[in-house]
Amino acid sequence: MTADLSLGDLNAVATVAATRNFRAAAVELGIPPSSLSHAIASIERRLGVRLFNRTTRSVALTEAGSDFLERVRPALHDISAAVEMVNRFRATPAGLLRLNGSEGSVERVLPLVLDFLDAYPDMRVDIASDGRLVDIVATGFDAGLRLAxxxxxxxxxxxxxxxxxxxxxxTPGYFASRPPLAVPGDLFAHACIRTRMASGAIHRWEFEHQGETVVIDPPGRLTLGSHDLSLRAARDGAGLAYVTERAAREDLASGRLLRALASWTPAFPGLCLYYPRQRLPSAGLAAFIAHVRAARARPLDPRKA
Known part of the structure; x- marks a missing residue:
């Protein structure tokens, strides 16, 4: 007796394995979580083995499930590649583009994504922004967003x-009441607003000047969970914040905030879209890459620099 599994069944197993979460997998597949749970249970009954160990907090492949998926993945990849090959003959790309990035990077790219969807009505875009630096190949994303x-x-x-x-x-008031800042070491006489990153680590302040690099774990009584909150606290006079020039641009232009140690904070390459070198981009990803390059080539709006 055969299990008589469909391509949809196999894709459901692979998606649950990749996300390790029934709800997230259901969103990706476009079906209710309860329907996906019933589908996986039905597959397991037909195979006669349990593919996943489930708890209230996690989903993990069993040994049988891992072996099964190891054999199934190449076939799914081949089928996906065949569909993509046919898709290249379309006048416009169609399908799903999956991106991963931090919340800040996604916020930066969102206007480009919305323009892309307007330009390509047959494309769908799914963006994950959980703050983790993930392996985009292992987790099934087409591309990621990170600093260069x-x-x-x-x-x-x-x-x-x-x-x-x-x-x-x-703030001007803060600087007026504190010793002057000439080099990064002077920060130890100041109140610094520390920022805790998504990983739980404190964001260290990095400086560079004429070949000299200095990294400081900033002193301070206040630690916040995002750079946006640190900037807000700096506006309120709580101390010094270490944020992007882009984030503080309006405050600096208005004089609400002042900048220190400018010669110690040179520019560096910014946000990038990245994808596997060894893999030919799908038609949808290739179109999005072209869209990003075209947008970057347009004259710069100084308000959005």
């Missing part, structure tokens, strides 16, 4: 925006 310096070496990086720079900022 964090893009893995085996990836192709496509610049999305302009160069970035960090800045140390505080």
């Amino acid at each position: 310096e964090a893009v893995p070496q085996d990836m192709v990086a496509v610049p999305v925006g302009n160069d970035e720079a960090f800045s140390v900022v505080g």
Whole structure:
């Protein structure tokens, strides 16, 4: 007796394995979580083995499930490649484009994504922004979004925006009541607003000047969970924040905040879209890459630099 599994069944198993979460897998597949759970249970009954160990908090492949998926994945990849090959003959690309990036990077790219969807009505875009630096190949994403310096070496990086720079900022009132700042070491006499990253680590302040690099774990009584909150606290006079020049641009232009140690915070390559070097981009990804490059080539609006 055969299990008589469909391509949809196999794709459901692979999606649950990739996301390790029934709800997330159901969203990706476009079906209710209860329907996906029943489908996986039905597959397991037909196979006569349990493919997943389930708890209230996690889903993990069993040994049988892992062996099964190891044999199934190449076939699914071949089928996907065949569909993509046919898709290249279409006048316009169609299908799903999956991207992964931090919340900040997704916010930056969202206007481009919306323009892309307007230009390609047969495309769908699914963006994950959970703050983790994930392996986009292992987790099934077409491309990712990171600062250029964090893009893995085996990836192709496509610049999305302009160069970035960090800045140390505080209110005029704060600077008037504190010792002057000439070098990064002077920060130890100041109140610094520390930022905790999604990984749980404190964001260290990095400086560079004439070949000298200084990295500081900033002193301070206040630690916040995002750079946006740190900037807000700096506006309220709580101390110095270390944020991107882009984020603080309006505050600096208005004089609400002042910048210190500017010669110690040079520009660096900014946000990039990246994808596997060894894999031919799908028609949808190729169209999005072209869309990003075209947008970057247009004259720059100084308000969005």
